[in-house]
Amino acid sequence: MSWARIMAPLSGGQGDAEALAAAVMLAEPFGAEVAGVYTPADVADVMPWTGEGLLGGVQTAALDALREAAAIGERNARFAFERVAYPKQRFAALQTPVWAGLSAESRLSDVVVFTSDAARGRGALAGSFQQIVADEQRPVLIARPGLKVGGVVAVAWEGGKEASRAARLALPLLEKASQVVILSAPKASARSFDPSRLQAYYAARGLEAAVEVLPDHGDAAPALLAASQKLGADILVAGAFGHPRLQEFIFGGATRTLLGADAPSLFLSH
Template identity: 60%
Template sequence: MDWAKILAPLSGGEADKRTLAAAAIIAGAFDAELAAAHAPADVADLIPWMGDGFMGGVQATAIDSIRQAAAEGEKYARAALQGCGYARTSFVSLTSPVWAALAMEGRLADLVVFDDSAARGKGPLAEAFQQIVADEQRPTLVARPGLKADGVVAVAWDGGKEASRAMRTALPLLQKASSVVILSAPASSARKFDPAALQRFLGARQVESTVTCIKEGGDAGPLLLKAAQDAGANLLVAGAFGHPRLQEFIFGGTTKTFLQAQGPSLFLSH
């Protein structure tokens, strides 16, 4: 099934141009709508900090500043969308509660595209990225240099439900790829799985693939990243947060390795 709507959350900052350029690459491959959603700072987030002792004049000034910044950010985001060179676009500037509005936009999109900085926990959309991936469980693309809709795609496969969800939701991209390589690191997993079974699954859906089996043991994240880079992958498809999020936060995990390392663009699904 082709994709019809690609969502690009925008903050009204310089990263918007990179996000839109990546979203346009994917949208163009499917003749899909590029839906830009400006997600400004939410005035409601300031209210809990305004206790009884908070001076009325200071409160009003703070709220006015947030609203003015939101208006300026909307102008920048609109200009970035107009300058991205893609024809089929739509634009919405979200209002309070901004997170709830962005979540609703994501639920009605086939893919959500973020810039790499948000995935690394930097910038105003960092929290939105985590919520879209982990809480909303929307298919999400982390855009990095070299992204192509018809390039080499690597699929990180361990037979788990997160990897399965990511692979199945990424099928439209896999079908457009110039080549697909299945990456497995069985010595790094306690799960028993057969990469050839995935190869047969993809073949039945008109996706030819090869298998790279990593013999070394140890942390799967760096091994899979290196294998993806060795394969010349422009995109790595992977399940996100295979362990509870608190455990991932404390101990790291493969997802964190993928997000923090240099490497190809990421297609994530939880």
């Protein structure tokens, strides 16, 4: 299996260079295209309040300021993109409605790359991250320091739909890995599952994977992070938002714990 297009949403900020470097690292082993997609704040988002009790001049000034910020951001994003030394690349700047353009670009990409800030709900791309993962259900790579393709990859497995989807979609990445380890925490889940089933699925595709059953633990996420660190994993593959997103937001959930960690890099799919 292979990937042909890796997408990196860009904000025109300092995180763009990091996201693009990670996208290139992910794309290079596959000879895939890197798509840098400038994703500005949308003028349409301010339209509902510009018509309610504001003077025409104030409305115009607010919209002009937003357009100017978008133009500056696009220049910064283009500058960061032009500094990428990679032969297969494409730049796109989204126009209003930005959400629709972002959806269209992500649907025609194999993986979408974000930095930790966006994944933690910080910065201009926080909303884009949620849209891509939860609404579009596209696989994402959250790039963190030390990201490496071709090293150790851990796969979090609890038999659910989200974990199964992530485990399948990550196959091209796993095929490049020096070692694949399936991490299972049966005591932390109400679901009954057998990690050897995933091991057999991978074996049928010529991929050798080890299985590590984690000790009894009330919360799977800390155990997964600790096991990944012990293994020296460069990337952890996991399902995202296994419970309704509102419930995840209120109660935290394993996904929020993984997003809040500093390492390893994450490959997530909802």
